[in-house]
Amino acid sequence: MSGLMKILVITAPVLALLLFYVITKQSQMDTEMKKEDARFEREWAEFNKDFSTSGDRQKYEQRAQQAEQEFQELKKKEKEKEEKTERIEKELEKAIEEHGKDAGKK
Numbered sequence: 001m002s003g004l005m006k007i008l009v010i011t012a013p014v015l016a017l018l019l020f021y022v023i024t025k026q027s028q029m030d031t032e033m034k035k036e037d038a039r040f041e042r043e044w045a046e047f048n049k050d051f052s053t054s055g056d057r058q059k060y061e062q063r064a065q066q067a068e069q070e071f072q073e074l075k076k077k078e079k080e081k082e083e084k085t086e087r088i089e090k091e092l093e094k095a096i097e098e099h100g101k102d103a104g105k106k
Contacts, residue, residue, distance in 0.1 A: 014099055017092050024088055028081040035074035042067035 042064050049060035 010099070010102075014096060017088075017095055021085075021088055021092055024081070024085050028078070028085055031074060031078045031081055035071060035078055038067050038071040038074055042071055 045060045045064035045067060049057050049064065052060055
């Protein structure tokens with residue numbers, strides 16, 4: 001029974017880091033999907049603007065501008081999440097290496 005506890009104590013921090021990494025990657029993918037959705041909305045509004053009557057052009061122009069603003073904000077968020085993910089990957093690799101060294105000593 002004490003062997004099982006030792007295994008749990010040793011692997012729990014690594015598993016926690018892996019879970020955190022997976023959640024971070026999922027968040028990054030969600031941001032990327034939202035960015036692509038905003039890009040599509042912008043392009044669709046610009047496309048509709050070209051084929052609409054003069055009254056609807058202003059509406060589509062506003063929609064395109066809003067989608068562009070959202071797209072730019074999401075690009076910034078995506079860049080921040082990429083930087084955060086890279087830091088986490090480095091920390092995870094460092095923790096795994098330390099864990100391997102500690103396990104090798106025991």
